Amino acid sequence: MPLMKNIRNFSIIAHIDHGKS
Structure with missing residues (x-):
């Protein structure tokens, strides 16, 4: 999920x- 990646980033x-x- 891109959202999860964004949050982690x-x-x-x-x-x-x-x-x-």
Whole structure:
């Protein structure tokens, strides 16, 4: 399901963004 993939991708991006800040 694309939605699940999007959620997982968003989670990874958010995690990286949080660590960057």
